[in-house]
Amino acid sequence: MTDRNTLLASLRLSDRRLTHTLGVEKAALTIAARHFPALREEEVSAAALLHDCTKEWTAAEQLAFCDSQGIGLDAQEKACVKVLHGRTAAVLAERTFGLPAAVCDAIRRHSTLCERYAPLDAVLFLADFTEENRRSLACVRCREYYEGLWRCGDPHALEKALVFGLDAVIRENLEDGNLILKDTLESRNAILYRLSADGQG
Amino acid sequence: MTDRNTLLASLRLSDRRLTHTLGVEKAALTIAARHFPALREEEVSAAALLHDCTKEWTAAEQLAFCDSQGIGLDAQEKACVKVLHGRTAAVLAERTFGLPAAVCDAIRRHSTLCERYAPLDAVLFLADFTEENRRSLACVRCREYYEGLWRCGDPHALEKALVFGLDAVIRENLEDGNLILKDTLESRNAILYRLSADGQG
Structure with a gap:
């Protein structure tokens, strides 16, 4: 697999976003390590390093890249270019760096999750939403909420923190009059079903 | 078609809900009349009168009725009995009163709308959310917002008020930790696409 230094050296990001990216890797x-110790560290690291690697592209650059790579976009993706960077970064991860499918999938879904999301x-x-450089109130609270649940030994710490983060994403979309993406809704509902089945709903 | 007096006499509702029901009919x-003058008044009236006719049933009664009528429920409907009253009321509208499909559909979808909703x-x-007896802040604001848009001659008054109402429904679900229903999301997104195509997004 492409090594960490190669991935890191490939990044063309502002200082601010590079700091965020390294924070996501650490988180x-x-x-x-807490929830899925079987995950390979180098895959976790690769997903984190590349997740925002195209985020500073313009909307026109996102669309042109998708076009050049033969990636068809649905109505939702065309109307919501803001989250296309996950899609384009996943294509780079796959086609330029040959990263494993699980890494590319995680990069593609990092703004929304999806109904049957993988570890x-x-x-x-969660790392993207809670890494230590995040300063928005929703992110700070989610970080504190998750850490508190974890310290208290809550067996559903991860799922509860994911719902907290997804709620914040939906709330932000409501405030801004933006679309709420289907994957965001389906992942949130899927977690609520599971928590409810475990008597936590 | 079953006449208004027969439908009204069939209702077994608390005074509070009967007042709400008559308010919905008026609204x-x-x-x-403002947006779809081709709609038949008796159909509008019938949909309004019956929309909450089973809302005071218990969850067990909702589920037993669905079972007795051979109505299969998906995971979302089983997990969210609160909106089942639209489903059960629509069955009564169809099977007991023989009301037209458009009326039964409107009753079934009255809590959520759906992607390709009908007039x-x-x-x-909107009538359910804004009728004059509603007192919650979200409903009062939606009523004032809609009336203001209409008075100002905004050509998108109806659609903008629907998004306002759907936003409030989603916000309430977030606050309460409840599922957000797929139809709620899809109807909101569909309206946003249309407003955006008209330069109003």
């Missing part, structure tokens, strides 16, 4: 390694998807989503 | 007739669906949803 992801911690979350993965690495959950790790990257 | 629905106003909204329909009567929109009328009933």
